[in-house]
Amino acid sequence: MMGYKPVHCESLDNKIYPEVNSARKELYQKRKEDLVKELVDPICVISNANELLSSRLGKFVDDETRAYFEMISRAITKTRTLVEELRQETN
Numbered sequence: 001m002m003g004y005k006p007v008h009c010e011s012l013d014n015k016i017y018p019e020v021n022s023a024r025k026e027l028y029q030k031r032k033e034d035l036v037k038e039l040v041d042p043i044c045v046i047s048n049a050n051e052l053l054s055s056r057l058g059k060f061v062d063d064e065t066r067a068y069f070e071m072i073s074r075a076i077t078k079t080r081t082l083v084e085e086l087r088q089e090t091n
Contacts, residue, residue: 033090039083047076 054069061069 029090032086036083036087036090039079043076043079043083046072047080050076 050069050072054066054073058066058069
Protein backbone atom coordinates (compact mmCIF):
# COMPACT_ATOMS: atom_id res chain seq x y z
CA MET A 1 0.00 0.00 0.00
CA MET A 2 1.74 3.02 -1.22
CA GLY A 3 1.80 6.06 1.02
CA TYR A 4 0.25 4.29 4.01
CA LYS A 5 1.84 5.19 7.33
CA PRO A 6 0.50 3.25 10.36
CA VAL A 7 -0.20 5.12 13.59
CA HIS A 8 0.58 3.36 16.84
CA CYS A 9 -0.62 4.43 20.26
CA GLU A 10 2.93 4.38 21.55
CA SER A 11 3.94 7.02 19.04
CA LEU A 12 1.24 9.51 20.04
CA ASP A 13 2.87 12.58 21.50
CA ASN A 14 1.13 13.89 24.63
CA LYS A 15 2.04 17.44 23.64
CA ILE A 16 0.24 17.05 20.33
CA TYR A 17 -2.63 14.98 21.78
CA PRO A 18 -3.15 16.11 25.41
CA GLU A 19 -6.60 14.50 25.46
CA VAL A 20 -4.92 11.07 25.23
CA ASN A 21 -3.03 11.65 28.47
CA SER A 22 -6.14 13.11 30.11
CA ALA A 23 -8.23 10.12 29.04
CA ARG A 24 -5.64 7.72 30.45
CA LYS A 25 -5.66 9.53 33.80
CA GLU A 26 -9.47 9.50 33.91
CA LEU A 27 -9.56 5.77 33.10
CA TYR A 28 -6.96 5.02 35.76
CA GLN A 29 -8.90 7.09 38.31
CA LYS A 30 -12.14 5.29 37.41
CA ARG A 31 -10.47 1.90 37.79
CA LYS A 32 -9.22 2.83 41.26
CA GLU A 33 -12.67 4.05 42.31
CA ASP A 34 -14.30 0.86 41.01
CA LEU A 35 -11.68 -1.28 42.73
CA VAL A 36 -12.29 0.41 46.08
CA LYS A 37 -16.06 -0.02 45.73
CA GLU A 38 -15.72 -3.68 44.75
CA LEU A 39 -13.34 -4.56 47.60
CA VAL A 40 -15.29 -3.08 50.51
CA ASP A 41 -18.06 -5.69 50.65
CA PRO A 42 -15.85 -8.81 50.44
CA ILE A 43 -13.53 -7.42 53.11
CA CYS A 44 -16.50 -6.83 55.42
CA VAL A 45 -17.86 -10.33 54.80
CA ILE A 46 -14.49 -11.96 55.51
CA SER A 47 -13.97 -9.81 58.58
CA ASN A 48 -17.42 -10.55 60.00
CA ALA A 49 -17.14 -14.27 59.30
CA ASN A 50 -13.71 -14.43 60.93
CA GLU A 51 -14.94 -12.58 64.02
CA LEU A 52 -18.05 -14.77 64.34
CA LEU A 53 -16.14 -18.02 63.93
CA SER A 54 -13.40 -16.90 66.26
CA SER A 55 -15.83 -15.87 69.00
CA ARG A 56 -18.04 -18.95 68.67
CA LEU A 57 -15.29 -21.52 68.26
CA GLY A 58 -12.51 -19.76 70.15
CA LYS A 59 -12.76 -21.82 73.32
CA PHE A 60 -12.83 -25.11 71.37
CA VAL A 61 -9.89 -24.61 69.01
CA ASP A 62 -6.24 -25.41 69.41
CA ASP A 63 -3.37 -22.91 69.22
CA GLU A 64 -2.72 -23.58 65.54
CA THR A 65 -6.32 -22.80 64.59
CA ARG A 66 -6.28 -19.70 66.78
CA ALA A 67 -3.16 -18.60 64.90
CA TYR A 68 -5.10 -18.94 61.63
CA PHE A 69 -7.83 -16.65 62.96
CA GLU A 70 -5.19 -14.11 63.95
CA MET A 71 -3.48 -14.41 60.55
CA ILE A 72 -6.80 -13.71 58.80
CA SER A 73 -7.40 -10.76 61.10
CA ARG A 74 -3.99 -9.25 60.27
CA ALA A 75 -4.62 -9.75 56.54
CA ILE A 76 -8.00 -8.01 56.87
CA THR A 77 -6.42 -5.06 58.66
CA LYS A 78 -3.73 -4.72 56.01
CA THR A 79 -6.28 -4.96 53.18
CA ARG A 80 -8.54 -2.38 54.81
CA THR A 81 -5.57 -0.03 55.14
CA LEU A 82 -4.65 -0.46 51.48
CA VAL A 83 -8.24 0.11 50.35
CA GLU A 84 -8.49 3.20 52.54
CA GLU A 85 -5.27 4.56 51.01
CA LEU A 86 -6.74 3.99 47.53
CA ARG A 87 -9.96 5.69 48.59
CA GLN A 88 -8.04 8.75 49.79
CA GLU A 89 -6.11 8.91 46.51
CA THR A 90 -9.35 8.90 44.53
CA ASN A 91 -10.76 11.90 46.41
